[in-house]
Amino acid sequence: MNNRGKITVIIVIAIVAASALILYFLKLGVEEKLENEKQSLKEDQSEHIEQAEQVEPTVQNEEKKEISYTNPFGNKIEPQEIEEINVLNYIHWMSHQKVNAENKWGFYEITDERIDWLLDALDQAGHSIFNTENYKEILTRWKNDDFTNIVDDHNYVWGIQGGTDEKSGKATGVLNEEQEQKYIENTEEVNEMYKDEESSE
Known part of the structure; x- marks a missing residue:
């Protein structure tokens, strides 16, 4: 194999290696992005759950307050x-x-x-x-x-x-x-x- 053929082989190998590296880093980037999105979704869900837990007792307390304040004579007059x-x-x-x-x-x-x-x-x-x-x-x-x-x-x-x-x-x-x-x-x-x-x- 002459020098020109060797150079061609080296160039092809370099291109393949570079492509593999690019694909590898792209894959890492996509996985990292997916992981970040999952983490963000979990945080959002946790925040919504905490808000719901805070709101529910308030609603229950309002209902209890409304029920407890009734006309003791048994009708609806306030x-x-x-x-x-x-x-x-x-x-x-x-x-x-x-x-x-x-x-x-x-x-x-x-x-x-x-x-x-x-x-x-x-x-x-x-x-x-x-x-x-x-x-x-x-x-x-x-x-x-x-x-x-x-x-x-x-x-x-x-x-x-x-x-x-x-x-x-x-x-x-x-x-x-x-x-x-x-x-x-x-x-x-x-x-x-x-x-x-x-x-x-």
Whole structure:
């Protein structure tokens, strides 16, 4: 083989080697790029998972807050939506627990939760409800377990609602402890009656 042939062989070998090196480095570059993309994807997924974990408790807390803040009288009226007819009914029907009357329509058991809710609703309503101060005075006495004026309390709201005589439900006396307990045990609350009506629809 002459010198020219040797040079040709060397050139071909060099070209093949150079091509192999180029392909090798290209392959390394592609693999590195793929690896970087995989790593980036994993980081994105981890970030989304962390964000979801942070958001979910917030949503759950908001749901719990919404559920916990319900009208203790069993209907959908919120404090800022209250009207005078609601206040009258709530006080009137709670007072039935302790008074004697020929006719009593509607009953809510007296509880601290209901009294506090109603006082808060009256504070939010402000001057939009007539006789607010009288209602708050009644409820504040009840909150302090003072029911000495319960007959007058009943007849005050009953009168505003149009009560006129004993046959229409005027309170004439106070139940003793045994009578009161019996009334609570044997009388269905208004909110329970609403539930029965809703379930039958």
